[in-house]
Amino acid sequence: MSLRLGCIADDYTGATDLGAMLARAGMRVLLVFGDPAEPLAPEGYDAAIIALKSRSIPPGDAVAQSLSALASLQAAGAQRFFFKYCSTFDSTPEGNIGPVAEALADELDVRRVAFCPAFPENGRTVYNGCLFVHGKPLNESGMEEHPLNPMTDANLVRWLGRQTEREVAILSYDALDDGAPTIGFDSFYVADALKDAHLKNLAAEIAKDRLSTGGSAIGYWLARALLQGDEREASVGLGEFDGRCAVLAGSCSTATQRQVAAMRAASPAMRVDPLALASGDQTVEMILAWAAAQPQDTPFMIHSTADPEGVALAHERLGRERACELIERTLGRVAAGLIDTGVRKLIVAGGETSGAVLRELRIDAVRIGPEIEPGVPWVASLGKPRLALALKSGNFGSDDFFSRALEQLA
Structure with a gap:
């Protein structure tokens, strides 16, 4: 079995979050903490996640670690890749979401890349390119006081634009109301999403792309799209633990x-x-x-x-x-x-x-x-x-x- 999806997560809890959502979709998931020193052994897995601690380190270090993780996933046979970050887009005006995504896109020679942190089930929605947490703008949700990555602007187009030299567009929610969207631009873009149906429709389109980025919710729908015709139930039992x-x-x-x-x-x-x-x-x-x-x-x-x-x-x-x-x-x-x-x-x-x-x-x-x-x-x-x-x-x-x-x- 070849890997259907190779994932890079910018922190450990975000990686387990993504793993849970891919498993919920029916994928068999290998989760490794840190870029592996030895080659990955992906036999029996649909997806591999390499969890990094790259969210709050200097941008150059985050880029280097992410490119090394990409190489490990490519060596394991992955052809499609997903860069996972938090549904609150945790970053600073310098990075690290933009620099890492730009480096991955350059390495994979792709121009169009989706950015979709929305997680409606957890109260995270994107409307007109702005991120809301339980109905409050991101910069009024408490995230503006984050000790490492204070989020002082809810406008993700503007925030991401500060982190990358690439053009950043918006894919409006109304383009996602009726099935997979027609995407007429060839750039980075922030995707609106007010409900799971928007994520499902977006995933049907980005499943064709070599690289996409976002939170774990779009990861779930991307996994569903990649597994289409091979539906499975998740197997998530762990047994008993004493102590x-x-x-x-x-x-x-x-x-x-x-x-x-x-x-x-x-x-x-x-x-x-x-x-x-x-x-x-x-x-x-x-x-x-x-x-x-x-x-x-x-x-x-x-x-x-x-x-x-x-x-x-x-x-x-x-x-x-x-x-x-x-x-x-x-x-x-x-x-x-x-x-x-x-x-x-x-x-x-x-x-x-x-x-x-x-x-x-x-x-x-x-x-x-x-x-x-x-x-x-x-x-x-x-x-x-x-x-x-x-x-x-x-x-x-x-x-x-x-x-x-x-x-x-x-």
Whole structure:
């Protein structure tokens, strides 16, 4: 079996999000974290996803990593490619969505490329080229306060135009109302999408293209289009997992703030403070000692999540890079300590945090399991000890996401 789709994701939680949607469509999915040192073994899979941590690094580094991932996917036999980024288009005026997409398009010698972050099922819609989150313009949704990629403009045509030298057009929603659209331009374009029918119709057209980009929702419909005539049901069971349950939250998004508040009201919780870490008043050993003291049969949470004022204070006193590095390194080491003490079901909130945890645990590939909520699955590690992981984008999930996730594997 040859790969029908080769995917590059700009962060780890986004990769699991895409994996869940491709599996929902019926594809057999291989998900690898980091550009593989050895050739991919795609036998038995319809799609391969290479998950990078390229969203918030210098644009030149993101381009280099993405081109290396593209080469790995081409060597594995992929002919069509998908560049996955967040449904909130997380980036800065410098990148990295535009520079990476432009480099991939140049390498594949393509001119027309779709950009479709819309995810109507999760409240993300694009209208007249502007991105809305549950009806609010992106720059009024809380994403304008993102500590790494503050989104201060909802107009994706204008935002993407700052990141690339390519012309950026709009494919209007009304062109997607009645079947596959006729696309009369040969450039980058932002596709409107107000409902799943728009995504389905767009996918019928871009399934012919060598390169497309977007969120996981268009990935689902693209998979459906590529599987047309070969319909399957997803196989997503993971089996049973023994051991303790824990939540690690590093995201400071508004969604994660609400989820942390809900979990704190029902379960033991400890906050990791970057200022206390820097001063030595809080250490990994202290955090793990607290975790060990919690009842064995009770889920607990360790989080660095803070409101915008708390984030600003840490950045002011430590600098943004040092504050973020302290949190990532600490939560990664805490995750390793928790596994050593018997945690086998672990929820991680935040893309950067998920990357740090996977790196510390040396997990380089997973099997996609059942969706907890749209775009967020449980996954199972392939090595030992066998772990159930939920890697959640900071922006995703209902307020009671953590408890719902744990109930699913109870």
